Amino acid sequence: MNFKDVSTQRRSINFFDSDRDVSEESLNDLIEMAARAPSSFNLQPWNLIVLRDQNEKERLKALAWDQPKVVEAPVVLIVLADKSGWAEGHEIVEKNWQQMLDSGSMTAEQREWFLNAAKSLYDWSPEANLAFAVKNAGFFAMSLMYAAIELGLESHPMDGFDHEGVRKEFKIPDKYWVPLLLPIGYRKPGLELHSAKWRKTKNEIVVSFHK
Numbered sequence: 001m002n003f004k005d006v007s008t009q010r011r012s013i014n015f016f017d018s019d020r021d022v023s024e025e026s027l028n029d030l031i032e033m034a035a036r037a038p039s040s041f042n043l044q045p046w047n048l049i050v051l052r053d054q055n056e057k058e059r060l061k062a063l064a065w066d067q068p069k070v071v072e073a074p075v076v077l078i079v080l081a082d083k084s085g086w087a088e089g090h091e092i093v094e095k096n097w098q099q100m101l102d103s104g105s106m107t108a109e110q111r112e113w114f115l116n117a118a119k120s121l122y123d124w125s126p127e128a129n130l131a132f133a134v135k136n137a138g139f140f141a142m143s144l145m146y147a148a149i150e151l152g153l154e155s156h157p158m159d160g161f162d163h164e165g166v167r168k169e170f171k172i173p174d175k176y177w178v179p180l181l182l183p184i185g186y187r188k189p190g191l192e193l194h195s196a197k198w199r200k201t202k203n204e205i206v207v208s209f210h211k
């Protein structure tokens with residue numbers, strides 16, 4: 001499938017086939033394909049909570065404007081953006097540092113430079129922590145949606161939910177922001193999709209403020 005097909009076939013699906021499960025193998029493929037997404041310094045500040053249990057999905061639905069797709073989709077991903085994913089001592093930061101040393105892309109003498117660079121970019125305000133986490137997790141989430149199409153799956157990004165309520169219900173640590181929920185599954189058979197929604201044109205997208 002070429003990218004034009006992937007990008008036009010991806011739609012936010014409201015009606016999932018609740019009788020058709022997503023295999024663990026497909027879920028693994030989906031996550032591993034999406035994990036190719038780019039990230040700042042390759043820090044990959046994202047995690048997923050995978051919900052399959054009906055009762056857990058009901059608890060999430062109650063906090064997500066009662067949107068039925070949360071229980072109809074066989075899998076719901078809670079996408080997590082790690083606001084601390086740049087900091088010295090963080091498990092992935094240290095793993096990333098070791099990988100950079102092993103691959104020769106950094107030398108031991110550059111450690112202070114690397115840690116200070118990340119801190120100065122991502123820790124100058126609470127907004128900078130949040131922006132770091134959410135922009136990177138957003139790329140990952142977009143990759144999940146496109147990878148789903150390649151695997152014959154469908155998805156629906158959702159931010160219609162009670163952020164603090166979800167954090168509390170699923171015991172999500174403070175270091176995370178929850179940018180979106182992502183139901184994943186197969187389209188309910190026999191349903192016609194509405195025609196694709198409008199998009200801004202190139203002229204509406206491109207702006208200039210300096211001339």
Ligand SMILES: Cc1cc2nc3c(=O)[nH]c(=O)nc-3n(C[C@H](O)[C@H](O)[C@H](O)COP(=O)(O)O)c2cc1C
Nearest residue numbers: 010011012013067156157158159160161179180197
């Ligand atoms: C971050 C984000 C949050 C969204 N939240 C919801 C939501 O809570 N409920 C919903 O029905 N659609 C939600 N949508 C889906 C959008 O309405 C949809 O992407 C948009 O209308 C374009 O339609 P398409 O995805 O089918 O092309 C969300 C989309 C994004 C990217």
